[in-house]
Amino acid sequence: MGDINxxxxxxxxxxAFxxxxxxxxxxxxxxxxYRDLAQYPAGHxxxxxxxxxxxxxxxxxxxxGPIFRRVGGKIVWRGVFQTxxxxxxDRRWDDGFVAEYPNSGAFFEMIKDPDYQKAVVNRTAALVDSRLVRFRPGEAGEGF
Structure with a gap:
């Protein structure tokens, strides 16, 4: 792939967030x-x-998951990449989802949690590339 991971x-x-x-x-x-093979640090x-x-x-x-739910997070959309x-x-994604938080304070509470900090090692080991993009929720409906 030509760009940075x-x-x-x-x-x-x-x-900025x-x-x-x-x-x-x-x-x-x-x-x-996802990586083909997860890359955990030695000793993990x-x-x-x-x-x-x-x-x-x-x-x-x-x-x-338990920490995500405790701070009020929920998955509002999930999909599997097709094309x-x-x-x-040359860019492909394996999975995508939208996580909703009641506010950014809930997100900060999650990432500062000591159990989350242990859990996030799995995310780092799992991924070769990712994107995380914040949006303000808008109204859904028939129009663009």
Whole structure:
């Protein structure tokens, strides 16, 4: 692939996220591309277990899910990639979903939780590339 792969936010992007309103609902678009083989750090309990990236991401979901739900998060849309219609032809995503949080404070509460910080190792091990994009929810309906 010709472009850079992203797993974690850059300091500049994360600051831009933090500078936005913190008291309104947010939608976080997640696009995921899994590694063929998960890459856990040496010494981690799952290092060398032969998990696929998809399996490691499932572990991330299992271990972070209770925290996500506790802060009021929910999945409002989920899909499985089929083809790129507009965009780089060599780009593909394995999965995508939109997570809704009651506000960005809930997102911060989740990522600061010590159990979440243990769980997120699974996400890092799982992904070769990702996108995480914040949106303010709008009205759904028939029109663009």
């Amino acid at each position: 992203y797993i974690d936010p850059s300091p500049i992007n994360f600051q 933090k500078d936005l309103s913190r008291d309104e609902p947010i939608h976080m678009l997640n696009l995921l591309q 309990e799952h290092h060398g277990n032969g998990w696929t990236g998809k399996r490691a991401y499932e572990e991330y979901g299992k271990t972070s 790129m219609v507009t965009g780089p032809e």
